[in-house]
Amino acid sequence: MLVSHIVIEATRGNAVESVHLVSAAVVDGSGRALATHGDVATPIYPRSAIKVMQALPLVESGAADRFGFGAKELALACASHSGESSHVGLAADILQRAGLGEADLECGCHWPFDQKVAIALAQSGETPTQLHNNCSGKHAGFLCTAVHLGEETRGYVAGDHPVQRRARQAIADLTNTAVGDATPSGIDGCSIPTYAAPLQAFALGFARLASGTALPDTRARAGQRLMAACMAEPFFMAGTDRACVALMEAAPGRVFAKTGAEGVFCGAVPELGFGFALKAHDGGTRAAESAVARLIADILRGADRAIAERYDELSRHSLRNWEGTKVGEVRPRQS
Amino acid sequence: MLVSHIVIEATRGNAVESVHLVSAAVVDGSGRALATHGDVATPIYPRSAIKVMQALPLVESGAADRFGFGAKELALACASHSGESSHVGLAADILQRAGLGEADLECGCHWPFDQKVAIALAQSGETPTQLHNNCSGKHAGFLCTAVHLGEETRGYVAGDHPVQRRARQAIADLTNTAVGDATPSGIDGCSIPTYAAPLQAFALGFARLASGTALPDTRARAGQRLMAACMAEPFFMAGTDRACVALMEAAPGRVFAKTGAEGVFCGAVPELGFGFALKAHDGGTRAAESAVARLIADILRGADRAIAERYDELSRHSLRNWEGTKVGEVRPRQS
Numbered sequence A, B: 001m002l003v004s005h006i007v008i009e010a011t012r013g014n015a016v017e018s019v020h021l022v023s024a025a026v027v028d029g030s031g032r033a034l035a036t037h038g039d040v041a042t043p044i045y046p047r048s049a050i051k052v053m054q055a056l057p058l059v060e061s062g063a064a065d066r067f068g069f070g071a072k073e074l075a076l077a078c079a080s081h082s083g084e085s086s087h088v089g090l091a092a093d094i095l096q097r098a099g100l101g102e103a104d105l106e107c108g109c110h111w112p113f114d115q116k117v118a119i120a121l122a123q124s125g126e127t128p129t130q131l132h133n134n135c136s137g138k139h140a141g142f143l144c145t146a147v148h149l150g151e152e153t154r155g156y157v158a159g160d161h162p163v164q165r166r167a168r169q170a171i172a173d174l175t176n177t178a179v180g181d182a183t184p185s186g187i188d189g190c191s192i193p194t195y196a197a198p199l200q201a202f203a204l205g206f207a208r209l210a211s212g213t214a215l216p217d218t219r220a221r222a223g224q225r226l227m228a229a230c231m232a233e234p235f236f237m238a239g240t241d242r243a244c245v246a247l248m249e250a251a252p253g254r255v256f257a258k259t260g261a262e263g264v265f266c267g268a269v270p271e272l273g274f275g276f277a278l279k280a281h282d283g284g285t286r287a288a289e290s291a292v293a294r295l296i297a298d299i300l301r302g303a304d305r306a307i308a309e310r311y312d313e314l315s316r317h318s319l320r321n322w323e324g325t326k327v328g329e330v331r332p333r334q335s
Helices: A047-060 A071-077 A085-097 A115-123 A136-148 A162-175 A199-211 A217-232 A243-249 A285-300 A305-314 B047-060 B071-077 B085-097 B115-123 B136-148 B162-175 B199-211 B217-232 B243-249 B285-300 B305-314
Strands: A006-012 A015-028 A033-037 A185-187 A193-195 A256-260 A264-269 A274-280 A317-320 A326-332 B006-012 B015-028 B033-037 B185-187 B193-195 B256-260 B264-269 B274-280 B317-320 B326-332
Touching: A006 A285, A006 A317, A015 A199, A015 A285, A015 B185, A033 A285, A047 A071, A047 A136, A047 A162, A047 A199, A047 A217, A047 A256, A047 A264, A071 A085, A071 A136, A071 A217, A085 A136, A115 B115, A136 A162, A162 A193, A162 A199, A185 B015, A185 B326, A199 A217, A199 A264, A199 A274, A217 A256, A243 A256, A243 A285, A243 A305, A256 A285, A264 A285, A274 A285, A285 A305, A285 A326, A326 B185, B006 B285, B006 B317, B015 B199, B015 B285, B033 B285, B047 B071, B047 B136, B047 B162, B047 B199, B047 B217, B047 B256, B047 B264, B071 B085, B071 B136, B071 B217, B085 B136, B136 B162, B162 B193, B162 B199, B199 B217, B199 B264, B199 B274, B217 B256, B243 B256, B243 B285, B243 B305, B256 B285, B264 B285, B274 B285, B285 B305, B285 B326
Parallel strands: none
Antiparallel strands: A006 A015, A006 A326, A015 A033, A015 A274, A185 A193, A256 A264, A264 A274, A317 A326, B006 B015, B006 B326, B015 B033, B015 B274, B185 B193, B256 B264, B264 B274, B317 B326
């Protein structure tokens, strides 16, 4: 079958400088395709874009209630956060509630990705701990679940630990895909497994979470609670000037969107019961951010023209040089 | 005509996670194509990959000799440096020799791109000046030329200033391309104009500089002096852990290679009189770095198998997670 990718272009002056190809799927809870761009059938690694799925056992097991998770804590458990002080502080607080600390994390250390945040941390004289890892909230959630269920916490990042087996099972159930070691799989940046599946399968998973279609009550409630928390507290799922925050603040409570490394986005529009998933095939974040905004605009265009225009605006951003002069633009290619 | 791009792939676990398409041209001084991959005919922006061409008037005018430019200074004038203290110090020194200072630069300020360098600068309590701009050496060279020729220095970044007109003329002459405002053009990160031309034209320009083919003596000597300086002092053209340094240190004095933003590389193999130019079409630096190493390996494979293998090694690099575990690889796709 002939496929047509979304094209995101970066312009400079009067010419296109670089181009990105993006595939995307929008489906409803029954798996019906509302929109298909490019290749939605070849497995791709979702990376951090499915943290909501990985956090389902935290809520379903009762661990979130036991350790007092409100919206901020749940958003942080689904976060790729920027390592700002409020992210770091809340991750430490969550671990303390479970009788644990930074040393129990197995996600590794890195300086915050955002240069402003990293520079501010360096200027303060501090160096990053594992709490600054963008995945520390997710890992804190993993550890809380293990403690709640009386499991050994050490080694919780390994694929055969109960924490990871539950996460994998949740992904498999939601996406109707037998993800595992027999299918494409690898190790994520934070040392846990990542399992590949088609974009249409991830979109289905988010449509089911958004609509509750064919889900046990416990799972439907857990999914809706996690997405509602992220939409209510988007800063705790991302950070200052981050695309996920802009995407969720443009239509508060109506759009869930989560980025993943190497150009991935997953999300849902709960009022329509639609899920979506996309990947920029070169892994480019700027392309994924532009494409997801346009995809959401197109989903909402029939229902709410004004909101759709806000997302159209988010699909374009200016490129500026070091003097602040506009030199080009990143934008979806138009016919 | 059907074209075949170089494919650079990023793997994770047992699957390919992301892919990049790269076009590349290798030509000799007469314009004969030795290798062609993808689209070498559509104009692309060379960005910083042609700083040697932009620095030709500095040498040809006599300004470099007047202000005591040795190999380090010439390499810095062709550099996209990392803003390390020796780069910053030498740029300041060059400006002082011409009776100027940091305030005369018009390139703007930015924190060093390399996170380690930026963090070290922040930890030292300093903030970046225009001297830290990766282009400050090139701009210092522009200013020295203007001072030497008795020109007004203010506004030297504008396309109609003599400094920029000379640079544009050098590019046009070497590439046999009428670059200018009538062809695709834009503003570079450091505020000077950037003019697009086909990859095969840039490859021709570097082949002519490397071989001296059909060049006036003054230009042939200036080009060879600049490339020799970069090959002798690659650190001053780039910085710690930078690809340009690795590419030039792998075969000292035999390979010239210079990166440009948005996935560009230009360079030459002087002993063969070949020039090359490539672009990763999505602008991905990791793809350009892998592809250029493989391109150089292929150029040298007939002449020197051992050296070619060193470049083959440089064309692959491991991807590691925050715990240091190897999780994948960036590499040219093989049949």
